Amino acid sequence: MIAEITLFLKGLIIGFAMALPIGPIGIICVRKTLTEGKMHGIVIGLGAATADMLYACIAAFGLTMISDLILEQQFWI
Numbered sequence: 001m002i003a004e005i006t007l008f009l010k011g012l013i014i015g016f017a018m019a020l021p022i023g024p025i026g027i028i029c030v031r032k033t034l035t036e037g038k039m040h041g042i043v044i045g046l047g048a049a050t051a052d053m054l055y056a057c058i059a060a061f062g063l064t065m066i067s068d069l070i071l072e073q074q075f076w077i
Helices: 002-018 024-036 039-074
Strands: none
Touching: 024 039
16 A cells, blocks of 8 residues: 555656746746736646647648658659
C-alpha cells in the first residue's frame, strides 16, 4: 500500500514537472494569470496551443506534399 502511494506521488510530481510552461509563451501565460486572473491565463494558453497546432499542421502537410512530389518524380531522382 505504501509503495503504491509513493509511486503515485512520484508520478504526480513527474507529471507536474513535465507540464511546466517553459519558454516565453509559458512565462506570458503565468504572468497574465497572476496579474489579471485565471481566465486571461486560460485564453493566452489556448491561443498558444492553437498557434502550435497550426504550425504542426503546416509542417505535416508540407512534408506530405514533399513526399508525394518525390514519389511522383522517383524516376528522375
